[in-house]
Amino acid sequence: MTTKPNATKRSTAKPSPTKQGQSSKTYVGTVSGKRQITIPAELFRALRLQAGAKxxxxVEEGKLQVEAxxxxxxxxxxxxxxxxxxxxDSVKEVREMRGWTEWEE
Known part of the structure; x- marks a missing residue:
């Protein structure tokens, strides 16, 4: 009986040098049929993006550049x-947000 090796999750990021001598990574995203680009989770966290972020x-020299x-x-x-x-009155505001309009005695 043969066993399959454990599948490990690998990052699609590739280190590459930048102009300042720092290393950067290239991330691979996916374009959907609705022209939406999926941002890889590692990059999303690194840029501290949140849903709704702009x-x-x-396009420069045929390359798409995206910046937060x-x-x-x-x-x-x-x-x-x-x-x-x-x-x-922050206590009052929180109680109102929760729908608590009467004070408990």
Missing amino acids: VSMK EPLDFDALLKKHQLPPNASR
Whole structure:
């Protein structure tokens, strides 16, 4: 009886030198029928991307280059910033979010 060798999961990343002398990796993704590109998990984590993150793409010398767009910190700040002299009751806000409108005695 012959046994099959254990299948090991291998990364598709290949080290390659960069202009600064640092090594970089080449990742292989998949293009779907809807023209969507799957970003490999290792790369997704390395770039600290999250669902809904924006990326910029350009073609240079026949190569597609994809870069993570920086977060718009000003927009995030405005979204979570309180007006001057405003106070908030975080316990009350959490209770309201959970649908707890009455205080338990």
